[in-house]
Amino acid sequence: MAHIAYREALGQAMSEEMRRDEKVFLMGEEVGFYQGAFKVSRGMLEEFGPMRVIDTPITEAGFTGVGIGAAMVGLRPIIEMMTFNFSILAMDQIINNAAKIRSMSGGQFTVPMVVRGPGGSAARLAAQHSQSLESLYCHIAGLKVIAPSVPKDAKGLLKSAIRDNNPVICFEAQALYGTMGEVPEGDYTIPIGVADVKREGKDVTLIAWSKMLLLCLRTAEELAKQGIDAEVVDPRTLRPLDLETILHSVRKTNRVVIVEEAWPYAGVSAEIADRISHEALDVLDAPVERVTGEDVPIPYAKNLEQAALPSSEKIIHAVKKVMYLE
Amino acid sequence: MANRVVMPKLTDTMEEGVLLKWYKHEGDKVESGDPIAEVETDKAVMDLEAFASGTLKKILVPEGYVVPSGDLIALIAREDEDVDEVLSHEAKPRMRKKELKGAPAEREKPPGPQAETSPQEEAGTRAPTPPNKETSAKEAQTKEAQKKERPAAAPPLRSEGEEIKASPLARKIAQERGIDLRSVKGSGPGGRITQRDVEEAGAGEGAAGPQAATKGREETGAGTAAVSQIQGEEVELSMIRKAIAKRMTQSKAPVPHFYVTSEIDMGKILSFRDEMENAPNGVKLTLSELFLKAAALTLQKFPGYRSTFLGDRVRIANSIDVGLAIGVPDGVITAVIRNCDHKTLSEISADVRDKVKRAREKGLKPEEYTGAIFSVSNLGMYDVESFSAIITPPESGVLAVGSILQKPIVTDGKIEIGRTVKVTLSTDHRVADGVQAAEFLKELKRILQNPLYLAL
Numbered sequence: 001m002a003h004i005a006y007r008e009a010l011g012q013a014m015s016e017e018m019r020r021d022e023k024v025f026l027m028g029e030e031v032g033f034y035q036g037a038f039k040v041s042r043g044m045l046e047e048f049g050p051m052r053v054i055d056t057p058i059t060e061a062g063f064t065g066v067g068i069g070a071a072m073v074g075l076r077p078i079i080e081m082m083t084f085n086f087s088i089l090a091m092d093q094i095i096n097n098a099a100k101i102r103s104m105s106g107g108q109f110t111v112p113m114v115v116r117g118p119g120g121s122a123a124r125l126a127a128q129h130s131q132s133l134e135s136l137y138c139h140i141a142g143l144k145v146i147a148p149s150v151p152k153d154a155k156g157l158l159k160s161a162i163r164d165n166n167p168v169i170c171f172e173a174q175a176l177y178g179t180m181g182e183v184p185e186g187d188y189t190i191p192i193g194v195a196d197v198k199r200e201g202k203d204v205t206l207i208a209w210s211k212m213l214l215l216c217l218r219t220a221e222e223l224a225k226q227g228i229d230a231e232v233v234d235p236r237t238l239r240p241l242d243l244e245t246i247l248h249s250v251r252k253t254n255r256v257v258i259v260e261e262a263w264p265y266a267g268v269s270a271e272i273a274d275r276i277s278h279e280a281l282d283v284l285d286a287p288v289e290r291v292t293g294e295d296v297p298i299p300y301a302k303n304l305e306q307a308a309l310p311s312s313e314k315i316i317h318a319v320k321k322v323m324y325l326e
Numbered sequence: 327m328a329n330r331v332v333m334p335k336l337t338d339t340m341e342e343g344v345l346l347k348w349y350k351h352e353g354d355k356v357e358s359g360d361p362i363a364e365v366e367t368d369k370a371v372m373d374l375e376a377f378a379s380g381t382l383k384k385i386l387v388p389e390g391y392v393v394p395s396g397d398l399i400a401l402i403a404r405e406d407e408d409v410d411e412v413l414s415h416e417a418k419p420r421m422r423k424k425e426l427k428g429a430p431a432e433r434e435k436p437p438g439p440q441a442e443t444s445p446q447e448e449a450g451t452r453a454p455t456p457p458n459k460e461t462s463a464k465e466a467q468t469k470e471a472q473k474k475e476r477p478a479a480a481p482p483l484r485s486e487g488e489e490i491k492a493s494p495l496a497r498k499i500a501q502e503r504g505i506d507l508r509s510v511k512g513s514g515p516g517g518r519i520t521q522r523d524v525e526e527a528g529a530g531e532g533a534a535g536p537q538a539a540t541k542g543r544e545e546t547g548a549g550t551a552a553v554s555q556i557q558g559e560e561v562e563l564s565m566i567r568k569a570i571a572k573r574m575t576q577s578k579a580p581v582p583h584f585y586v587t588s589e590i591d592m593g594k595i596l597s598f599r600d601e602m603e604n605a606p607n608g609v610k611l612t613l614s615e616l617f618l619k620a621a622a623l624t625l626q627k628f629p630g631y632r633s634t635f636l637g638d639r640v641r642i643a644n645s646i647d648v649g650l651a652i653g654v655p656d657g658v659i660t661a662v663i664r665n666c667d668h669k670t671l672s673e674i675s676a677d678v679r680d681k682v683k684r685a686r687e688k689g690l691k692p693e694e695y696t697g698a699i700f701s702v703s704n705l706g707m708y709d710v711e712s713f714s715a716i717i718t719p720p721e722s723g724v725l726a727v728g729s730i731l732q733k734p735i736v737t738d739g740k741i742e743i744g745r746t747v748k749v750t751l752s753t754d755h756r757v758a759d760g761v762q763a764a765e766f767l768k769e770l771k772r773i774l775q776n777p778l779y780l781a782l
Binding site: 254281282283284285286324 | 493494495496497498513514520521522
């Protein structure tokens with residue numbers, strides 16, 4: 001297996017799909033000549049040419065709308081948002097058109113489109129460029145939302161997203177692009193809607209995705225030193241959600257902490273907590289705990305930014321709370 | 327007009343009934359007053375009579391299912407009447423299958439239509455396998471710390487009607503093990519009772535004494551481990567047995583004991599023992615060893631005394647593993663003699679001697695002092711006439727043996743000096759009653775007064 005970076009795994013997924021299916025193309029700001037603001041599309045302009053790797057002006061609503069139109073007439077666009085913070089400008093296209101056209105046309109049109117790009121906090125990008133907007137998209141009926149945490153999942157899930165006949169939103173945490181991992185050789189896909197247990201444990205279930213998954217794995221090692229054996233579940237796709245895998249773990253551990261980088265109010269973790277309390281109430285020994293970002297715009301100052309985000313300390317505190325150890 | 331047939335509520339205490347048999351089939355004509363089904367309540371098996379005449383149009387509950395009182399079980403209507411409309415307005419019966427087959431996990435989703443049940447009902451009626459968690463080192467330390475802080479005596483019962491704060495998991499485990507939550511002290515926020523609290527409460531009342539019990543918990547992972555060590559067939563409790571279990575637990579939580587004493591003439595068995603000792607290749611036997619074998623043979627005939635209470639079921643052990651309480655310098659520990667009924671007296675004697683020696687040196691392994699189904703406790707050597715022992719959960723009984731005393735015995739109208747012993751059987755009232763206890767002692771007495779049985 002090749003040991004490659006997350007950004008490279010995404011690039012491979014796109015290139016392989018473009019070789020496999022000539023209807024697939026990539027469009028976005030600086031995806032071509034500059035090879036992607038985060039170098040995800042490195043080498044693609046050279047291989048596929050400017051008709052299939054298209055540099056756009058700074059017009060999110062425009063090029064997203066063009067993508068939807070292209071999808072409606074049979075192409076399979078990949079729309080790259082330079083960061084998901086800019087996707088807010090294309091919200092009308094995504095929510096009102098991409099998500100609904102299949103339903104409103106009675107199935108006459110489908111929108112086989114992927115909207116992908118980086119999200120979440122990185123290192124001091126300040127309030128407007130540090131947001132985790134998964135819950136905005138998860139809320140919309142008609143969209144699928146994926147959030148891979150490791151290179152292997154990133155490649156396999158993005159391929160599934162490109163082959164999906166419905167609009168899929170793919171969140172790539174900006175801070176994950178440089179992380180490395182094993183990626184299988186050859187063509188493979190990871191189905192949308194299947195979670196993965198990234199670490200087996202018996203005392204408490206930690207649920208997290210994307211960058212927070214890595215934080216949970218590190219924290220689980222810390223907890224192990226304190227004699228607490230945490231299981232770490234990666235939903236990988238946030239909508240549809242693989243509740244069965246989550247419940248299986250909850251029935252084993254009886255305690256749950258969900259970690260989400262975004263704000264607490266109406267977050268994805270709130271949805272998961274609700275589903276667990278409905279489906280597994282009688283095996284819970286404590287209320288489901290959520291560790292989220294603080295309820296403030298992410299500050300610029302380094303110390304304040306750190307304070308606003310989930311941390312190992314916050315997760316350990318929540319774990320001890322559900323285990324009644326403090 | 328369609329007439330509803332519901333599971334009756336025949337007594338104040340009846341909460342559910344078992345549909346044992348339908349006398350009529352769908353489409354059969356019924357007259358008001360006809361028995362149409364056989365129903366088992368918490369007190370008896372009885373016929374359910376039709377309150378209306380017509381055709382039995384629809385049977386909603388198959389035979390062998392348990393249904394709460396008041397739930398619709400059938401409809402009687404005119405032969406040509408369409409009852410689908412009526413049924414569409416009715417709640418489905420909250421039924422579950424009575425028989426247990428296979429592992430408890432398989433019972434989580436019983437076949438047939440189901441309506442929603444509350445978590446309490448869910449927990450009380452179809453208990454899945456209790457979580458069997460190993461205690462982490464840290465947890466064990468914390469538990470130990472909490473135990474030290476906690477007063478030794480059991481906390482007082484909460485008063486009737488007082489709100490009990492408990493996690494759903496704690497409630498479920500309490501229901502499975504028949505532990506009254508009012509007797510459990512909660513260590514969570516606001517006094518919430520947690521899994522750990524219930525497990526400690528369940529393991530708390532042990533004959534092996536506080537030290538041994540604590541040790542056992544740490545090394546075996548609480549009461550669940552003790553129950554899961556005993557392999558055997560599980561049989562669902564009858565309605566009356568459930569009612570007794572619930573009532574007795576409320577009166578003395580968590581194990582409702584009762585005690586029955588009997589006096590046994592020991593003349594023959596003492597001569598038997600002397601003969602055994604003096605025979606060529608003879609073996610020296612202690613009274614404890616004789617009682618172990620006699621109790622094991624008695625247990626063969628009394629499944630109630632090799633049962634573990636599991637809330638809505640009992641597990642009847644396959645092998646008769648009998649414990650012997652052994653006094654050690656700082657407490658008591660129960661050494662387990664496996665397959666005691668199949669061992670010869672000399673095998674039992676060798677096993678006991680080995681385990682007593684190692685128990686005093688604290689050399690017993692956890693599996694050698696856990697997993698008994700019944701225990702014998704002998705204080706005969708300390709000059710006590712009789713005493714009552716406390717049951718070690720999950721066992722269901724313990725036999726307390728007093729001293730052999732010289733007593734006048736009347737034989738053929740003449741008074742002779744005989745030797746007798748008083749034994750007291752403590753019983754978990756959730757699984758057995760006074761009559762069984764008396765019969766148990768009678769059988770034990772028969773064996774001890776005819777010692778040849780022991781040599782068979």
